[in-house]
Amino acid sequence: MTAEEAKKKIAALTEQINHYNHQYYVNAISEVTDYEFDMLLKELEQLEEEHPTLKQEDSPTQRVGGTITKNFETVAHTYPMLSLSNSYNEEDLYEFDQRVQKGLEGEEYEYVCELKFDGVALSLTYKNGILKRGVTRGDGAQGDDITANIKTVRTIPLKAQGKDVPDFFEVRAEGFMSRASFDRINNDIAEENIRREQEGKKHLNMLANPRNAAAGTFKMQDSSVVASRQLDCYVYAYMSENDPVEKHEEALQKLKEWGFNVSPSYQRCRNMDEVIAYIKKWEEKRFELPLDTDGVVIKVNHIKQQKELGSTAKSPRWAIAYKYKAESATTALESITYQVGRTGAVTPVANLAPVQLAGTVVKRASLHNANEIERLDLHEGDQVFVEKGGEIIPKVTGVDLSQRLKDAKPFEFIHACPSCGTALERKEGEAAYYCPNELGCLPQVKGRIEHFVARKAMNIDSLGSERIEQMLEVGLIKDATDLYSLRKVDLIAKLEKFKDKSAEKMVAGIDASKEIPFSRVLFAIGIRFVGATVAEKLATHFRSLEALSKADRETLINVPEIGEKIADSILAFFQDPKQQAFIEKLKQTGVQLEMPEQEEATVEEAIFEGQxxxxxxxxxxxxxxxxxxxxxxxxxxxxxxxxxxxxxxxxxxxxxxxxxxxxxxxxxxxxxxxxxxxxxxx
Incomplete structure (x- = not known):
């Protein structure tokens, strides 16, 4: 076979097999037998092996995996992956509807309802119709490139089909593990454990639940193992500079035409009453689906109206999530312990008798603050109701008073910091108690340094929680600025089991963080209410930490999307003598405290200043x-x-x-x- 003949044959087989894949996995239509499909795939694999340069980007042989990825590259999202505001009752939804109505100033509008699937949020990038990149949500601004693993999911097209496919676009998707795949894998693990027990070997861990299993599988290093787990995917949004349609519903239909797997459960609703009816219809029906779902997403249908409503720093104003009532369990409250965060806030945590809930064993649950302990009227030995919906940390929602012990003593919130013993204070208008010993309370100092070195801040990945605590205990550092004076010889001399290469890596990571952009340094500083997105807006507006520190309240509030709460927090930070001392030390470290000069407009160029x-x-x-x-x-x-x-x-x-x-x-x-x-x- 000549090279030209092989090229034509590879192209024909690629198109044919991709068609059979789509029909089987997306449309549930089997056009050929498994044997016939396997023979075609085997023929293609052999041709690609003989002519490796002729292998196409959308070759179905990529579905079987085989790529080993030791480190997943962190990449920025072209379009931020915002989170949704949550609602839990009809009243919340009608309030959302009123905000939409006000924002659109009398325009007619409608909604699209979609089930909120319990999986892993993904962003898929297509160029010239070919899948180029698959990225996890990460922190919304950047995520991990898991393209090799994404390509093993057979419901994700390697090439979008259709004459009107844009040159560049992204789709948002929910990757998931079906209940059937979850049960199959756990059955295989159970059988393997029987064999291991007979051989005296350690048991393998069973998968906890489909959602966690999917998240772990997407981040596996061996894509062939990912392929064997048969992950699935539903797409739910189209992102591009060029909108081929006017409505979100039309975008879903267009994605379906292009070969994407769109759940047929979505529905257009003319008003909020129809939205409520949709929610009620799926409250029980959702359990018939092949995957878990914990709510409904409600979106304004017209894309131009979505853009008109815009977004806050964290979530779109044109969409909201309704959460179904969370799964609940009853267990014994054994004790309450207290955690101190980096801001000094003291959070009570309920220690529980282990109980199975939403696919995981729960031993601890948040109690939020002193008001919550009082509201729940918690007593020693109480049987409590625990819920875990989409939340990572379960929460105590009530007490079974019928099982309360006689003479049980009520829990009282502590009056002194559990770490340093300082008397706690309560800030005006806030429910939380705070430890005011900012510089001498170890959890606060440690928490601020952990925040400073985090990936979306200064990204010093060689510094873990245990290492930071050890350095604080031996006096190597007192705050984050001290990291920049560390040297390899100090680390090896004062830290246990610290080898030469580890010390070199840490010092190199600290030095490299000096190149981190100003916006991320501003986030790393840890001003209350200044998250990564707000920090970027402030950095872009003020251009330097010096300018930000001198801004008055009115100037801060006039920055787009900066409200009074954030402005007051920034003012309080820069007026605090302790923070002023920290900033002075930070200026000596060499980190970026202003935007690069080449990005600044000159006086002659700044024609749009303040516009x-x-x-x-x-x-x-x-x-x-x-x-x-x-x-x-x-x-x-x-x-x-x-x-x-x-x-x-x-x-x-x-x-x-x-x-x-x-x-x-x-x-x-x-x-x-x-x-x-x-x-x-x-």
């Missing part, structure tokens, strides 16, 4: 991202929604009429692409 822009529509000479970068380059700020504070709406073709109407109503200046270009320096 805010919304960019909407399709443009002839620029992409939307290019326009946004130009605005930022010349000192302007780009925001997502139209308000009275907005200075300009840069309007392209196919911009939603509602956005234009709102801008006109608020007397926001609307400029065309050419008018914007005329505003730029020559």
């Amino acid at each position: 805010t822009f919304v960019v909407s529509g399709v443009f002839q000479d620029y992409s939307r991202d290019e326009l946004k970068k130009l605005i930022q380059r010349y000192g302007g700020k780009v925001v997502s929604s139209i308000s009275k504070k907005l200075n300009y709406l840069v309007a392209g073709d196919k911009m939603g009429p509602s956005k234009k109407e709102k801008a006109e109503k608020l007397e926001v200046r609307i400029v065309s692409e050419q008018e914007f270009k005329d505003m730029l320096p020559l």
Whole structure:
């Protein structure tokens, strides 16, 4: 067979096998026998082995795995993966509906309801129709590249099918392990353990629940093992600069046409009453599905209205999740212990007699604060109700008073810090008690350093919790700034079992963190309520820590998406003498405390200083991202929604009429692409 003949045969087999895969795994249609399918796949594998350069990117032979990934690269999401606000009753949903109605100012709107599947959130990137990258959600801004493992999931197309497939787009998906696969794997483990017991070998651990099993499997190093576990996937969103449709429902239909596995359980609802009816319909019916689901996601259907409503720093304003009542269990409350966090907040934790709940054994549950202990009226030896829905940490929801012991004593919240013994204080308007000994309370100091070195902060991965605690105990460090004066010889001399290579790696990691961008340094500092997203907005606006520290309350509140609560926290931080001393030490470490000079606009260039822009529509000479970068380059700020504070709406073709109407109503200046270009320096 000539190379040209092999090329044609490989292309034909690839297309044929991918078609059979899609029909079987997505449409549940078996067009050939298993034997016929295996023979075709074997023929393709042999041809690819003989002609490796002719193997196509969407070859179905990738489904069987075989790639070994020792370290998963961390990559930034093109579009942030925001979390959803949760609701637990109909009243919450009607309040959400009122906010949508107010935000759209009288426009007609509708919703799409989708089941909230209990799996692993994924982002899949396609270029020229080919799957290029699969990434976990991570922290929403960046995640782990698990492409080799993603390709083993047979319901994820390696190549999108259709004439109108965009050049570049992303889909959001929920990867999961079906109950059938979960049971099959656990049965195999049980059989293996029988054999191991006969041979006197240690038992393998059973999988706890499908959700955790899926999360662990997606991060396995050997993709062939991932393939053997038969993971599955539903896609639920389309992301691109170019919207081929006007509604979310149409996007789901388009994804289905392109070969993606879309759950047929979604439904368009004209109003919130129909949303409630959908929720009630699926409350019991959901247990008939092949996977677990814990709620319903409600989304505004029109994409232009989604953009008009915009998002907060953490979640979209056009969507909300309704959570079904969580699974509950009863167990004995054995004791209450107290944890001190990096902010000094003291959190009570219930220690429970072990109980099986939502697929895991629960031994501890959060009690939140002193008010909660009082509200629950907890007594020693109580039998308590414990719930665990989508939450990571279970919570105590009530007490079985019929089983309360006679003469049982009520629990009282502690008055002194469990770590340093300092008298606790309660801040005005807050439920939590705090230990005020910020510099001398070990859990607080340790917690702040752990936050500082975390991956989405300074990313010093060689510094674990135990190592930090050890360095504090021997006096090597007192706060995060002391890390930058550590040397290999000090580490080896003072820390037990610390080898030469480990010390070198730690010092190298600390030195490398000096190149971490200012926005992440700002997050690492640990100002209360300043998360990673808020830190990035503040860094972009103020450009340096020095400028931020001098900002007054009004200036802070005028930053897009920075409210009074965050502004007050920032002011309190920089007015605190202890924090001022910390910042002075931080300035001596060499970390990045301002944006790079090349990114700053010069005085002559800063023509948009103090101006805010919304960019909407399709443009002839620029992409939307290019326009946004130009605005930022010349000192302007780009925001997502139209308000009275907005200075300009840069309007392209196919911009939603509602956005234009709102801008006109608020007397926001609307400029065309050419008018914007005329505003730029020559």
